Amino acid sequence: MIRDLYNVRVQPEEGxxxxxxxxxxxxxxxxxFSDLGNVIAERGWVRFPAYSPEERRRLVDVAHRLSAHWGQQVxxxxxxxxxxKLYLAGDGAQPPLLR
Known part of the structure; x- marks a missing residue:
């Protein structure tokens, strides 16, 4: 008996x-945009994890959208x-992370 498989996806490679x-x-x-924008508005900067190139591109896009929304460079x-790290002008000189 042959069965058709519906909604089956190929699993990505490990990792x-x-x-x-x-x-x-x-x-x-x-x-x-909402969450990081609120933190930047409150303290002027935010750090956010970005492990892949896609995540980095996403954060760069969010910074551009915030800049356009606020009329101030992020x-x-x-x-x-x-x-x-996303930050407003003047708030970029934060102390480095303690390790």
Whole structure:
């Protein structure tokens, strides 16, 4: 007997991530825009983990959207291979992370 399989997806290789759908990507960026924007508005800067190039691109896009929304430049810099920092002008000179 032959059976048809519906809604079956190929599993990604071990250690790789699955790309988000367009709707999931929009929701993720909207949440980052809101949550990171609130923290930046409160203290002028925020650190956020970014382990993959996709996550880094997402944070850069969020910084550009915040800049356009506020009319004030939101800067982005990579702190290390696992974290990025978004900050307003004048708030970028924060002390480094204690390790």
């Amino acid at each position: 790789s991530s699955t790309p988000l759908t367009e709707e999931e990507e929009q929701r993720a960026r909207a949440v980052l 800067f982005v810099e990579a702190e290390d291979e696992c974290a990025m």
